[in-house]
Amino acid sequence: MQVSAPQQERRAQGPVTGRGEQRRAALLVAARTVFERKGFLDTRVSDIVREAGVSQGTFYTYFDTKEAIFTEAARATIDAMLVSMIRPLPSADLESRVRETISRFVAAYRPHATMIGLIEQVGTFSIELRDLRLELRETFVRRTQRGFARLVEAGAAPEDLDVEYVSEALGAMLEYTCYVWFSLGREFDEDRLVTAMSGIWLNVLAPKGAAQS
Numbered sequence: 001m002q003v004s005a006p007q008q009e010r011r012a013q014g015p016v017t018g019r020g021e022q023r024r025a026a027l028l029v030a031a032r033t034v035f036e037r038k039g040f041l042d043t044r045v046s047d048i049v050r051e052a053g054v055s056q057g058t059f060y061t062y063f064d065t066k067e068a069i070f071t072e073a074a075r076a077t078i079d080a081m082l083v084s085m086i087r088p089l090p091s092a093d094l095e096s097r098v099r100e101t102i103s104r105f106v107a108a109y110r111p112h113a114t115m116i117g118l119i120e121q122v123g124t125f126s127i128e129l130r131d132l133r134l135e136l137r138e139t140f141v142r143r144t145q146r147g148f149a150r151l152v153e154a155g156a157a158p159e160d161l162d163v164e165y166v167s168e169a170l171g172a173m174l175e176y177t178c179y180v181w182f183s184l185g186r187e188f189d190e191d192r193l194v195t196a197m198s199g200i201w202l203n204v205l206a207p208k209g210a211a212q213s
Contacts, residue, residue, distance in 0.1 A: 023058060023061075027054065027063070029052075030052035031052075031070065032076075032077070034048050034051050035073065036114040039118065040121060071129065071132070073115070074118075075132060077115040077116070077119070081108045081112050082136070084104075085108045094151070094202070094206060098202055099195075101144070101147070102201070105140070113183055114183070116136075119132065137171065142167075144171055145167040148163045148167055157205045157206065170200070174197060177197065
């Protein structure tokens, strides 16, 4: 579709009025709704504008393509998930800290599972979306790595713990379990699952079986 000069200017500058910001936000909400309902491949721009109740001209005022609005909706999803994982003050004992970390990740993943699955799908043919998905994972892994390093420094975890690779491995376990649970539909009892995963983490962090403070 040919983009008019005013549309191109609006894209470059972003919404300059409250109404413009509202329209753009409404398009993003509609896009996520449609993508989650129909999937990325089957969604068309016409589906998004119908859901948002606007014209295609309005869509192209703010976004070039379906891929462009998906990328922005994906980034908003990841930002929301990361915000929801911000930690409060940690519990005093290691066992509680581990359980809270896992529970918080599960709670943050659950409402965004469909979009995360779509990001992974689109990431197989979009470098930008692949990198965005890795950004989410690496942010969580880095947070976990910093926490494990503090435990080692405090003498609450083995001195020879491979903080980097243990964080990668335990993070992958947690992520894939959530994917199997929320995207593939495997039913789990949440309390049992969190308890089981916490036990695995604790066996690595406190191999003698004693949760240390």
